[in-house]
Amino acid sequence: MKLKILVVLFLFSSIAYAQLSDLARIDYTILPAGNSDVEFTRVRGLFNFPIKLKKEGTFLLLGLDYSNIQLTTDDNPSFDREDIRDFQLLDVNFGYTTPLKNDWRLGARLTPGFSSNLTSNELRLKDVTISSDVVFIKDKRKDPDVKKPWRLIVGVSYSENRGFNFPLPFISYYRKFKDKWSYNIGIPKTNLQYFVSSKHRIKLYAEIDGFTSNIQPGFLIDNTVEAESINMSLLLSGLQYEFHVTKHIQFFARSSYIISNSVNFRDENKDNIKELDNTNELYLRTGLRLKI
Numbered sequence: 394m395k396l397k398i399l400v401v402l403f404l405f406s407s408i409a410y411a412q413l414s415d416l417a418r419i420d421y422t423i424l425p426a427g428n429s430d431v432e433f434t435r436v437r438g439l440f441n442f443p444i445k446l447k448k449e450g451t452f453l454l455l456g457l458d459y460s461n462i463q464l465t466t467d468d469n470p471s472f473d474r475e476d477i478r479d480f481q482l483l484d485v486n487f488g489y490t491t492p493l494k495n496d497w498r499l500g501a502r503l504t505p506g507f508s509s510n511l512t513s514n515e516l517r518l519k520d521v522t523i524s525s526d527v528v529f530i531k532d533k534r535k536d537p538d539v540k541k542p543w544r545l546i547v548g549v550s551y552s553e554n555r556g557f558n559f560p561l562p563f564i565s566y567y568r569k570f571k572d573k574w575s576y577n578i579g580i581p582k583t584n585l586q587y588f589v590s591s592k593h594r595i596k597l598y599a600e601i602d603g604f605t606s607n608i609q610p611g612f613l614i615d616n617t618v619e620a621e622s623i624n625m626s627l628l629l630s631g632l633q634y635e636f637h638v639t640k641h642i643q644f645f646a647r648s649s650y651i652i653s654n655s656v657n658f659r660d661e662n663k664d665n666i667k668e669l670d671n672t673n674e675l676y677l678r679t680g681l682r683l684k685i
Contacts, residue, residue, distance in 0.1 A: 416441050416641075420680025422602070424627075424651070426467070430670040431656055433625065434463045435604075441486055443685075450498075454488030458506075462604060464625075464656075466669060473612070477623060480606045482508045484524070498530045500548075508606040519621070520607045524552035534569070543568040546579075584633075596633040598647075602676070603627050608658075614667045620658035624665075628653035629676055641684050649676035 417440040426432035441456035462480040484506035492498050502525060509520035528548030533539045544567040551560045565579035573588040584598035603626040611621045631649030638644060651674050657665040 415439065416443065416683045416685060418680060418682040420645075420678060420682075422676070422678040424673045424676055426465075427673055427675065429672040430467045431673065432465045433673070436461050437680075439486075441488060446491075448491060451491040452489070454486065454490070454502075456486040456488070458482075458484040458486060458504075460604070462606070464623075476510060476512055476608065476612060478510075480508070480510050480604070480623075482506070482604065482606065484522075493529070496531055496533070498532065500526075500528045500530060502526045508604070510606060510608055513609045517607075517609055520609065522553045524550075526550045534567070541568055541570055542575075592637045594635040594637070596635070597631075598633055599628075599630040599652075601626065601628055614658055618660055618666045620666060621661050622659045622663070623656070624659055625656045626654070627651055627676065631676065643682050643684060644680075645682070646679040647677070649678075650674060651676050 417438075419438045420436075422433075422435040422437070424431075424433040437458075437460040439456060439458035441454040444453040444455065445451070446453060460480075460482040462482065464477055464480065466474055466477070484504045487503045488501065490498060490500045504524040506522050506524075507516055507520040508522055509516070511520075526548060527550075528546055530544065530546050532544045534542040534544055536542070544565075546565040547563075549560050549562050563579070565577060565582070567575065567577040569575040575586045575588075577584050577586075582598065582600050584596045586594055586596045588594055603624070605622060605624045607622050608620055611619045614620050628651070629649040630652055631647055633645055633647035636644045654671045654673055656669040656671045658667045658669075660666050
């Protein structure tokens, strides 16, 4: 249970800060089947439109976050494999950020949305999800008086889409300790970064990825228990290359080894009832992002 909570913390805070800092992003992810029965692909696009408010440094962010997920399996299940082949995820982002005293900044996000296979061709109440985040950021990365730039993020996050229906805390600390080296430790992400040049960077990182989605109308597993949702959780470690096209536009490509991988069907109580064969080892992802 402690490991599961840590995994969810990791995932929540990654999503929270990324959606507050990314103005736009499009990326493609694939987990080749290899020796596994499961192959996973995801195409994701998001954008946040900043609206400047009267108070200096204060912005409202409105946006959308859409994913199409294809999940194929060569296993011989007791259900129709087409029911879990295609998933649609859509979130509507309402973000707010404003400066506070002593160089702190507040970031908040409210995200209603849905996550479903949509086999019934209509949205249902169980498809709807609500997420919210509040973070406090102190950023000294561009302060000329600071010899070793750093950033601290603390906050709390809540989501109905990750299996834990209660708020969870998180923290992240970044420091550039040499001219060409920096690290980020904490729950959102952990990485060690090398600045090859002003435009090229390499990161050694560890992170969590995955998704949760409602299944409509649900189906029996082995003719006994009804599956109403599916959850995929990945623990990754690998190498990422970044090319900073401009100050705010970044291309990235990453290759990861999957340390831990689970794909589970869940019942109405969010309890795991059946796990798919998921011995994937390789994770590939590439994309383009526009950052604040």
